[in-house]
Amino acid sequence: MDEQQQHSEWPALRWPLTIVAQESPDIPCSYFSDRLSRMRGLGCGQLDAAVYQTMMDAGCRRSGRLIYQPICGGCRACRQYRVPTATFMMNKTQRRIWRKGTDLTVTVQQPEATQAKWEIYERYQREWHQREEGADYESFVQFLYDSPTDSLEFIYHDGSGAMLGIGICDITPKALSSVYFYFDPAKAQRRLGTFSALYEIEWAKTQGLPYWYAGYLVDGCSKMMYKSDFGPGELLGTDGVWRPLTRPASACDDNRLDAV
Template sequence: MTQHFPTRQLRFFLTAPSPCPYLPGRDERKVFAHLPLSDGAQVNDALTQVGFRRSQNIAYRPACEACDACVSARIVVPQFQFSKSERRVLERNEGLTRHIVEAEATMEQFDLLRRYLMARHAHGGMSDMTWPDYVAMVEDTAVRTHLVEYRTTSADGGPGDLVACVLVDLLADGLSLVYSFYDPNQPKLSLGSFVILDHVVQAKLQSVPYVYLGYWVRGSEKMAYKARYRPLEVLRPGGWVAYEEPVEGPELSDEQE
């Protein structure tokens, strides 16, 4: 079914070239538009179908002149069968509890994010994120969104330490993982993989067909893990198609996140 949205409300802009964070020696450009406050959720749904991602109240997608390595990727939930290694990831995290909370930033979340960034992306574009930046990332939105917190269980049976968190958009046809972060000192739990797999579980329970993973970048080790979740669809010029290349590499681990 073709989706329609009020394009007259949208003005698209093109960024200047800047160094690509995924492929050394290349430049990136993005096209972006501000999501309208009145029907931002519907516009976000429609733009996601044509390869855009959301950051706060901005929808963007790559518009590089000499490279098309970045492609949108989504897990096809109804046909997804958990592999042995994926089931082990879920089993290792059975002691965690999931809590859906409003899209409101907390200092506890921000502290976890800072530890994650310093351990995993110390030289990345988000490494200098401040508290106001984080508040804006979480709260500056006009779409259907929430946070999912994953916690240990305390001695008295209540919620314990926050070990993982993810910002999730609720789309008409699935769940879009906007940004996730986790305790970098728990590598045996494979928390990055667990967050994705748990949302496949939730999508199955909610009977929605897709979990959107953002961009998979061919040739980028940082993004290679996304191609391991099968069945996977990627967005090509003619529309969404099945990604069928062989799965290569070791079993799931946080080293892929």
């Protein structure tokens, strides 16, 4: 374990439920090669949206039916990030991407897994993330379409009707939370990840939802710092208090890698 991990902030945020969570063993961190990762969490059959909001405000996220919270030894790099929708301001690049996306049609609906969506997801994993193997259909459904809480799906089509990208979000009484976005790698030049984030923020605002949750902003990990380009935003402190993010926006690529 390196010097930075030994002296990072501690302890973790308090687990927000009376139900006891299970802790994972230490495993290699997916963000830093010299660190170990540990989570605590629980699988949920059904979770009230207001309760999930409380859990997000304690630093929790979800993957399928698993609700988890990082409790890595001595490391607090993964911090929940959210954007107040009323004060969000596009930067110059985002305004250009927004204008170029005016030809897209967006359908917002209950999440529904299909063969066509899985084929896009598999290509996305293989070609965009350079993974040798994609995901089988069952794993795809469990990861994105088997949700214990209230969720929505944003589907992006071009003028010809071709499906270009799909975003999965959770919705609570006060927030839209981005879970994951995947797209056709052949359309990467359209910067669909950025456009979808902008659309989600605007949609949340029109629905009267005060916040858009982007997931973890991982301090020191360049591939996750792109989220700070959407702002002004707020970062959840290790004391459970939301504070304005003061660091400069990242210079990362505009395509979202994920929002888990």
